[in-house]
Amino acid sequence: MDVNMSAEQVITEIQQLNAAGESLNKKKVKKSHPELMRSALHYFPNWDNAIERSTM
Numbered sequence: 001m002d003v004n005m006s007a008e009q010v011i012t013e014i015q016q017l018n019a020a021g022e023s024l025n026k027k028k029v030k031k032s033h034p035e036l037m038r039s040a041l042h043y044f045p046n047w048d049n050a051i052e053r054s055t056m
Contacts, residue, residue: 002038003038003039003042003043004035004039005035005036005039007043007044009039010036010039010040010043010044010050010054011050011053011054013033013036014036014040014050014051014054015054017029017033017036018054024051026047029047
């Protein structure tokens with residue numbers, strides 16, 4: 001799997017999407033930000049875990 005983002009970048013990107021009021025729904029993010037989803041699933045067990053980590 002080719003991942004171009006670090007775990008910290010994934011968390012920052014999720015935080016920015018959330019702050020901008022964008023949906024964090026897995027299907028919507030997968031479609032609109034495929035690289036973010038791919039990287040998040042590389043570093044975290046699942047998308048929900050990545051979202052939880054971004055709110056810590």
